Amino acid sequence: xxxxxxxxxxxxxxxxxxxxxxxxxxxxxxxxxxxxxxxxxxxxxxxxxxxxxxxxxxxxxxxxxxxxxxxxxxxxxxxxxxxxxxxxxxxxxxxxxxxxxxxxxxxxxxxxxxxxxxxxxxxxxxxxxxxxxxxxxxxxxxxxxxxxxxxxxxxxxxxxxxxxxxxxxxxxxxxxxxxxxxxxxxxxxxxxxxxxxxxxxxxxxxxxxxxxxxxxxxxxxxxxxxxxxxxxxxxxxxxxxxxxxxxxx
Amino acid sequence: xxxxxxxxxxxxxxxxxxxxxxxxxxxxxxxxxxxxxxxxxxxxxxxxxxxxxxxxxxxxxxxxxxxxxxxxxxxxxxxxxxxxxxxxxxxxxxxxxxxxxxxxxxxxxxxxxxxxxxxxxxxxxxxxxxxxxxxxxxxxxxxxxxxxxxxxxxxxxxxxxxxxxxxxxxxxxxxxxxxxxxxxxxxxxxxxxxxxxxxxxxxxxxxxxxxxxxxxxxxxxxxxxxxxxxxxxxxxxxxxxxxxxxxxxxxxxxxxxxxxxxxxxxxxxxxxxxxxxxxxxxxxxxxxxxxxxxxxxxx
Numbered sequence: 223x224x225x226x227x228x229x230x231x232x233x234x235x236x237x238x239x240x241x242x243x244x245x246x247x248x249x250x251x252x253x254x255x256x257x258x259x260x261x262x263x264x265x266x267x268x269x270x271x272x273x274x275x276x277x278x279x280x281x282x283x284x285x286x287x288x289x290x291x292x293x294x295x296x297x298x299x300x301x302x303x304x305x306x307x308x309x310x311x312x313x314x315x316x317x318x319x320x321x322x323x324x325x326x327x328x329x330x331x332x333x334x335x336x337x338x339x340x341x342x343x344x345x346x347x348x349x350x351x352x353x354x355x356x357x358x359x360x361x362x363x364x365x366x367x368x369x370x371x372x373x374x375x376x377x378x379x380x381x382x383x384x385x386x387x388x389x390x391x392x393x394x395x396x397x398x399x400x401x402x403x404x405x406x407x408x409x410x411x412x413x414x415x416x417x418x419x420x421x422x423x424x425x426x427x428x429x430x431x432x433x434x435x436x437x438x439x440x441x442x443x444x445x446x447x448x449x450x451x452x453x454x455x456x457x458x459x460x461x462x463x464x465x466x467x468x469x470x471x
Numbered sequence: 472x473x474x475x476x477x478x479x480x481x482x483x484x485x486x487x488x489x490x491x492x493x494x495x496x497x498x499x500x501x502x503x504x505x506x507x508x509x510x511x512x513x514x515x516x517x518x519x520x521x522x523x524x525x526x527x528x529x530x531x532x533x534x535x536x537x538x539x540x541x542x543x544x545x546x547x548x549x550x551x552x553x554x555x556x557x558x559x560x561x562x563x564x565x566x567x568x569x570x571x572x573x574x575x576x577x578x579x580x581x582x583x584x585x586x587x588x589x590x591x592x593x594x595x596x597x598x599x600x601x602x603x604x605x606x607x608x609x610x611x612x613x614x615x616x617x618x619x620x621x622x623x624x625x626x627x628x629x630x631x632x633x634x635x636x637x638x639x640x641x642x643x644x645x646x647x648x649x650x651x652x653x654x655x656x657x658x659x660x661x662x663x664x665x666x667x668x669x670x671x672x673x674x675x676x677x678x679x680x681x682x683x684x685x686x687x688x689x690x691x692x693x694x695x696x697x698x699x700x701x702x703x704x705x706x707x708x709x710x711x712x713x714x715x716x717x718x719x720x721x722x723x724x725x726x727x728x729x730x731x732x733x734x735x736x737x738x739x740x741x742x743x744x745x746x747x748x749x750x751x752x753x754x755x756x757x758x759x760x761x762x763x764x765x766x767x768x769x770x
Contacts (some may be wrong), residue, residue, distance in 0.1 A: 226607060226642075227563035231595040234604075247641040254703065256639040256713060260602040268601075298599040301557035301570045302529040344535035372536075413537045466592065 229418060234258050234358050235297070251392040268303045273333045275388035276314070279326065288317055305341060307334065327398065328381035329388070329413045332417075335373035336433055339415050342371040347464030354413040362438035366466040367431065371410040374425055382406035411464025423448040431466060499523075499534040500550050500584060500739035502761035504754055505716075507744075511541040513751035515548060521762055523584070525741050527551035527555035528577045538696070542581060552585040552695065552741070553578060554664075557599065560619040560633070563608035570628040577700035578627060585695055585739065586762060587632035588623070588666040590616070590652060605635050608644035616651075620659040632694045634664035637701075637714035638673040649687035658694045663688065666739070667728045668720065674710045681727055690735025698728055699743040716745035721755060729764060737765045 226245050233239050239254035241462035246254075261295070266289035270277050277285040292313050298306045311330035318328050347369045353361055381395050382404040387395040405420040407428070420428070423444050441453035460466070501521020507512060514524055524545055531538055545551070555574065558566050578586060591603035606612055624630055627653060633655060635648060646654075652663060665688060674681035700718030704711035720728075720742070732738070740761045 227595050230604060231598065234600060235598075242640075248668070250640055252707060253640040253711060255706070257602055261600045264601045298601060299597055301594065302532050303599075303601055304530055304533055325660075341533035341536045341538075344539075351611060395570055411538070413540060429507060439651060453578065454489055 234261055234293075241437075246279075247366045252311070260284065261291055262290055265298065265303070265306065269307050272307050272337050273310065273330060275333055275385050276326065276330050276390045277295070278394075279323070279329065279384070280320070284319070288314065288320065298338070305337065307337070307341055310334065324380050325377070325379040325384055328375065328377035328379065329385045331375050331377075332381060332385045332406050332408065335375060336404070336415055339371040339373055339408050339410045342410060345370050346468040348461060348466040348468045349464075352460055352469060353461070363436050364429070365434055365436040366468070367434065368428065369409060369411060369465060369467050371415075372428070372451070372465055373408045374420060374428055375406045375408070376403065376425065377406070379405050407465075409463075409465065416463070419454075421451075423451040424460065427453070427456060427460065428465060480632040489554055489682060490739075495694065501765050502758045503550075503552065503739060503741045504758050505741060505743045505745065506545065507541075507607070507748055508746055509559040510751045510754070511545065514591065515541070515545050515551075518756075519755070521765070522758070523550040523552065523739065523741075525554050525585075525743075527556050528553040528574055529555065529557045530703040531577060532573045543760060546581050547717070550584040551581055552576075552587065552739075553581070553665070554634075556601075557587045557593055558588045558601070558674060560588055560596040560623065561604070561616055562595060562619075563615070564595065565617050566623050566626070567594070567747055568626075570603075570624065578629070585632060586627065587634055589634045589636055590648070590655075591636045605636065605638055605642055607638060607642040607645050608648055610645055611744070613646075613651055615652060617655055617658045620655060620661050620763070624659065624661065628685055630661055632648060633665040634697065635669050636664050636739055637666075637669040637674070637712075638676060639713070641677055647687070651683060652690075653687070653689050654727055656689055661692075662694040663692045664695045664697060665693045665731065665735075668697065668699040668701060668724050668743075669714060671724050672714050674699050675712050682730060685727065685731050688735065693735055693738050696731065696738045696740040697743050698740060716743050719745045727759070728761070732764055732768045737768050740765060 229241050229245065233242050233254065234257060239250045241435050242250040242254060244287065262334055269289040270285060292310055294436045295313065296309055311327045311334055314320055314330050315327035348366050379399055380401040383397045387397065405422065406417065407420045408417045426447060427440045427444050430443050437457060441457060444451055444453045444456065499521060500523045503523035503525055506524040526542065531540065531542055556642050557570060560566065590606060592606060593600050593603055620633065633652065635652060655661060656663060669679050670684050674684055696739045698720045699714065699716045700720050701712045702715045702718055703709050704713050740763060742754065742758045
């Protein structure tokens, strides 16, 4: 009977039901389509829910085609579709019909970051109150790492602005590609996903903390690369927003 | 409704000696609804007697996040059912061990009143298809299915309910679906989740009598009933009904439900709605109809 499952699974993947006739009562082709459609549409709808801005940017029909092509190349392997779509952004980048939309893959990366942050482990971020009693030395040598939900994405185009207006606004704002690159921050300090644009100095600070450096080293890196930026208020702002990992409770 | 609760509790107790206690639902379970994120707040706040909630555990197998927090809160107010879709018990391969471990962890955390899966398969050779495929009702497949149910029940440390599927493509078989399920119950001690809409859809698609299907079901093994809406296939029209969970329950299915309750007694009953989700109040009207049937039957 293992043979039946092999044949059926292959037919779902290929869409060709002719090999199934040995196992079915009557001609299989028309009714088999229901299963194949459920599978492909289910995967495409899952991607559509996870990538609403992409769907809005390219339209339902184009999205369905792109999602189905992704499914054919990367069908799910895990037993839940909740995080299905890892690699969708890379796929979009190489997807020939989407090539003219140079921002699309980066917008997809932000969508993915939102999904991952939404389902990331719950953890208490470092709070201002946690560091208030510390000596300057203690604070400088602290290397808390990032809160597990934190995702940052640097793009050569205004991908964050494009993503945001397509996610939030009933009528999308016009965004010029000449506006240049943006860095997006997506994270979930508590139960709600938050996002905003980062300055290059903030992004540098975050990446250094993420690499395991302490607050002094990250501040020095900012001071060296961005002479006009004051690291202290930048640090305080990030701390208040819950970017850093809190103490184990 | 308080009266129904007491009656159900007494009935359940008198049955417990002969039936596995895991199969006897919590006495306060009347009619429930499939829990959707859009309705989290409304379900949490609802004080409807007998209301319970069912989720696909696969949607809660995340590291963290608001879904888990909502489920935790709702679990404090209403009985919960974990209705799995990904174990692939009708498949060629053994149940995925990592998936069983995650399922066990969810069950330990949320202590569901009911747990169920399907007479179907959805994964093969490393690919997860996310749909419920049909199983040939053969002796060889029955042996394999029962081994998979045994392994699942051992891993979970409890009995599960098995749901009858909607069939679109009839497969060459050696026995009826009812006989296959009854034998699985006998061999593994599992219970049944009787999906009355699936009985209707399958019977329609195969040209069989849904009432005689109900007559064949071992009623004492049924621990839960599902009701849902179906739609016609977009190409084949009324020649092929599709179990979409995207429409209200139709009158013919309500009639079949009435018949079922008269025949096998009251069972926790779920209104399943997965797409074209109506507002909470509208869904609760449909749920109220099932609740009325249960109360009338017990009263």
